[in-house]
Amino acid sequence: MPAEAIRDEGSGEHIWSRRELLSLAGWGAILTCFGAAGAAFVRFMFPRVLFEPPTKWKAGFPTDYTVNTVSSRWMKDYRCWIVRWPDGLFSILAVCTHLGCTPRWLAGEDKFKCPCHGSGYHMDGTNFEGPAPRPMEHIFIALADDGQLLCDKAITFRKELGQWGKPGSFLKFHG
Numbered sequence: 148m149p150a151e152a153i154r155d156e157g158s159g160e161h162i163w164s165r166r167e168l169l170s171l172a173g174w175g176a177i178l179t180c181f182g183a184a185g186a187a188f189v190r191f192m193f194p195r196v197l198f199e200p201p202t203k204w205k206a207g208f209p210t211d212y213t214v215n216t217v218s219s220r221w222m223k224d225y226r227c228w229i230v231r232w233p234d235g236l237f238s239i240l241a242v243c244t245h246l247g248c249t250p251r252w253l254a255g256e257d258k259f260k261c262p263c264h265g266s267g268y269h270m271d272g273t274n275f276e277g278p279a280p281r282p283m284e285h286i287f288i289a290l291a292d293d294g295q296l297l298c299d300k301a302i303t304f305r306k307e308l309g310q311w312g313k314p315g316s317f318l319k320f321h322g
C-alpha cells in the first residue's frame with residue numbers, strides 16, 4: 148500500500164518522508180549506473196583511433212638530390228634524411244640510437260650530432276662518438292615505376308646486423 152503523502156500543517160506543502168528520500172536516492176543511483184553504462188557503450192562503439200601518418204612516400208627523382216649532400220627535405224613529415232652519394236642514394240631514420248632524440252645534420256662538420264647527449268654519426272649514419280651504441284638505421288628506398296624514389300620507413304636496415312647490403316637499403320645507380 149503506498150504511503151500517504153505527509154503535508155505541512157501550516158502551508159500544506161509536501162514534506163519528504165525518510166522512505167521517499169531513500170527511494171529517490173535509489174532511483175538516482177540506478178539512473179547514474181545506466182548513464183555510466185551508456186557512456187561506456189558509446190565509447191566502445193566509437194573507440195579513440197590514433198591516425199598514424201603513412202610510412203611510405205614518393206621522394207621525388209634521384210636527380211633532385213645533389214651528390215655528396217644530406218637532404219633534410221623529408222625530416223618534418225617523415226623524420227628521415229636522404230643522402231646522395233656518387234654511386235647511389237640511401238635514407239637514414241633520424242632517431243638517435245642512444246635514447247631516441249633527433250640528431251641534426253651539421254654540414255660544416257660533415258656529421259650528424261645529437262643534441263641530447265652528444266652522440267655523433269658519420270654521413271652514412273655510423274656512430275663514432277658519444278653514448279650511441281650503434282649506427283642509425285637506414286630505411287627502404289627503391290625506384291618506383293614512374294622513376295621517382297619510393298621510401299618506406301616501416302622497413303629498416305641495421306648495419307650491425309649486416310643489413311646495409313640488403314636490397315632496399317641502398318639504391319645503386321647502374322651504368
Ligand code: FES
Pocket residue numbers: 243244245246247248261262263264265266277278279
Ligand atoms: Fe642522442 Fe642521447 S639521445 S645522445
